[in-house]
Amino acid sequence: MNGFVLPPPKAVFFDVDDTLYDHxxxxxxxxxxxxxxxxxxxxxxxxxxxxxxxxxxxxxxxxxxxxxxxxxxxxxxxxxxxxxxxxxxxxxxxxxxxxxxxxxxxxDIRLFDGARSLISDLLGRECTVGLITNGPSEHQMKKIAALGLADLIPPELIYISGAVGFTKPDRRLFAHVADKLNFPPEACYYIGDSWRNDVVGALDAGWHVLWFNHRNAQPESEHKPHFRANSYEELRQLLLPSL
The missing domain is CATH 1.10.150 (DNA polymerase; domain 1)
Structure with missing residues (x-):
């Protein structure tokens, strides 16, 4: 972990592939x-x-x-x-x-250990939780259904590039989400594994970025994520330090 705690988020959005489950x-x-x-x-x-x-x-x-x-x-x-x-x-x-x-x-996939409980506890703190993912809408929605998230995340908080018209790392996708929520970008947090799509895209849009680097990848640019985590336990300690 990076040794600091970020301000409590108003909204936390997750990538799907290789962030919520092992791709x-x-x-x-x-x-x-x-x-x-x-x-x-x-x-x-x-x-x-x-x-x-x-x-x-x-x-x-x-x-x-x-x-x-x-x-x-x-x-x-x-x-x-x-x-x-x-x-x-x-x-x-x-x-x-x-x-x-x-x-x-x-x-035929399942959530990483700790993912569901983290989402549930964020919701319990009245935090808005959603998904931002690239790909065809129908295909990505099938994955989301397979992960059993329908009872936690409503469709209006699921943003898929094929439906929205912008593709990560395009900052306009993240700006579109923040505008829909009527939140300033700095109140929004994004968790994703891809340097190019998730770190670069969300940082360029002014979001707080938590790089879920569970595969120990190397940075590909000068962008600096606010936090790096290798597990959901580390994500929990950052986002919900008192739980």
């Missing part, structure tokens, strides 16, 4: 099922590179595509590029098969 699990299972990779394959580094290419290709497209051929090509291309770095040369058909398996396994 590496469906990635590993898809590779094992389709490509026969064994226990010795470097899944975590390969996953990191897949996320890198996902962000890079999305940026080149002007934001995460939400439907059609552009979305399909981005999703398959990221697997071809990332896995090539680890000696796996995939055809377009193989990459599409991996992607399909990866998607199908994203609905």
């Amino acid at each position: 590496l699990i469906p990635f590993r299972e898809a590779l094992m099922h389709v490509l026969g990779t064994g226990d010795g394959f470097p899944y975590a580094p390969a996953y990191h590179r897949m996320r890198y290419y996902s962000d890079t290709l999305s940026a080149q497209a002007g934001g995460t595509p939400t439907q059609g051929r552009a979305l399909h090509e981005m999703r398959t291309r990221r697997f071809i590029l990332s896995l090539a770095e680890f000696g796996l040369e995939l055809s377009a058909a193989q990459a599409a098969e991996v992607q399909a398996e990866y998607l199908s396994r994203q609905f």
Whole structure:
């Protein structure tokens, strides 16, 4: 932890993928099922590179595509590029098969330990809690349903890039959320794992940023998150220090 406590938040928003649940699990299972990779394959580094290419290709497209051929090509291309770095040369058909398996396994997921209790306790402190995530609206909503969050977070506090029209790290997505809440940006906190999408995007919008760096990634720019945490226990100690 960073040795300081931030002011009590009025609103806390979470990223979804690899922030609320372990996104590496469906990635590993898809590779094992389709490509026969064994226990010795470097899944975590390969996953990191897949996320890198996902962000890079999305940026080149002007934001995460939400439907059609552009979305399909981005999703398959990221697997071809990332896995090539680890000696796996995939055809377009193989990459599409991996992607399909990866998607199908994203609905068999569960929250990180401590996530649900933190959200519940924030709500108990009359804090507004919501989600900001990139991707197609229907797909992301299925994940959110699979995580069992419908009883805690209402639909009007779930902001998905495919529905809003802005894609992280575009500061306009965060500004849109703050405007909807009628809160100043400095009253809003964002928790996410991605440096480019979450740290950069929210900081540029003037939000407080808690970088959920549970994979020990390295900073990719001069941006400075207000706090770094490796677990939900650390997030709890920062946001709810007296509980």
